[in-house]
Amino acid sequence: MNDLNKASVIDLPSTPQELNNRASQLITQLHQYTFSNLPAILDRIITTKAWLELPTKFNNFGEYALSQSVDGLAIDSNEKLWLLRCAIDANKKHIEEWKDVLLALEELTKAQPKQLPLSQSAISLEKLAKSPELGSKITYHPSRSKGADKGILQLSTKGNDYLNRVANGKLKRGAALKEAGFFDPNKDFYRAKSAINKLNNEDRNRVIEWMTESGYITT
Incomplete structure (x- = not known):
């Protein structure tokens, strides 16, 4: 998103009408890309496991998403990570693929120097993505968060059964957590x-x- 901001500033319209027209155009385009085009493409990649057919070998969707190679999605910031989460059905249909992203993130953030105090490490991905200071890098710790992602990681420790049932619409995530013993x-x-x-x-x-x-x- 920072790159988008830089690109738009270079060719900034001058008159109020031009500014309005450009803003309206960008909103329409971004809405189309973010909520239609990108979700459809990612859904096709996931359902067909297209990432398995690329020259670079990936063990799962999470490795593919975070890979900085020419074959990966090059997710390298909280901003891009939030965009990816918004573009896939992370809580239902594609919960298993998002789980793989979360597990890959855990390994990545563990290997990096601590960038946030422990008291601030539970910041949600959405807030991190919108943060001027932290949006342009990956600092998200899913296991320390208090939202849905922590629950997904908890369910992943019980095998694939719960996540499969959530993905197939047979069980809601909250009910799965309760059944798995994570609900007090x-x-x-x-x-x-x-x-x-x-x-x-x-x-x-x-x-x-x-x-x-x-x-x-x-x-």
């Missing part, structure tokens, strides 16, 4: 308990009053 049934209780303990006496009494009025507490 007491999570909401501990979260509520912690929140109540942080309240002052006045607010705590308001909560008790609300619970009583709502029928959660009976006398």
